[in-house]
Amino acid sequence: MAAKRYDRNGNTYRGSSYYTYGNVAYDVQPEYTPYYTEEDEDRTRIAQEKAHKAEVRESRITALKLIAIIVVLFAGSIAFMGMHVRVANENVELRREKSELADLKSNNAILAAELTEQIDLDYIKEQATNRLGMAEPQPYQVVYIDVPKQSYTIQYASDATEAEKDSGFLSFSNR
Template sequence: MAAKQAKENKKNAYKGSYYTYGNVAYELQPDYAPYYEDDKKQQEAKEAIRQAAAERRENRVHAAHVCMVMLLIFAGCIAFMGATVIVKNQEVQIREKKDELATLKSQNAILEAELAEQVDLEYIKQEAINRLGMAEPQPYQIVYIDVPKDSYTIQYAADEVVEEEPSFIASILNLFKKD
């Protein structure tokens, strides 16, 4: 019986192993890949896809941000150019008005000089008598009046100048004007 048991033990010893033919050692790596390695590769692939999508999303957000900043800068440049044009137009108008004022002042000075020459009282008296047919008043036609010292004049609101409300752009430009 011992012989029979030894023979069975010998059989059982080689039951789980394979016979290697030749003088080359057998492969340590099994022919099949364990399931956890396949899952690991799939997870790595999914993670790579997820990271690529996140990177694309970040790039799109960054591009949109850059576009918005460029639009804001462009709008600011347009607003600045518009304000500059308005200021230059107002400067031209002011220069024209100053030229017009200078011309009017010189005309006024000329007219004043002419009037000063014509304010000769004797000349005025002769013109009134000869050309207009006027005469000096008779003593009964002269009426003297006494004006009290506390006399005053009342000015009513109808003489007020109505001032226009400046536009929004004009009010902004008034902030930048030098006084």
């Protein structure tokens, strides 16, 4: 076994082929330079290919997720627009039905007024006494009852088509 060699600073001499003067670090060279075999190169190449394939797979998965999100958003917006169109059509139908109801109510009121105008109480009294043999009741046969006015009077609300207006988003979107 060879004796250890020391430099002038007292450090162990590592076997480099030249001596350095001053306080510069030694150029350390290993005693042997390892060489890479084909197996090592194949391992690194296969590892790089696997890493590249993993990156490609990850990018494809990310792209598919993005496409799925876009498709879901598109389908949701189509469904939202469809529902909005449906609501708008129902509102148009509702307005048409309300106007038809208002026309029918006014027509009924006109017919009721005509009916009350055509009733002739003198003609009815004459027909009842002459043709049917009826007579007016005697005072002791008349019984008066106190009936509250609301119990026999039908009260209709005022025309709701004019008073009832859309509010909120629908009124804004229908203009």
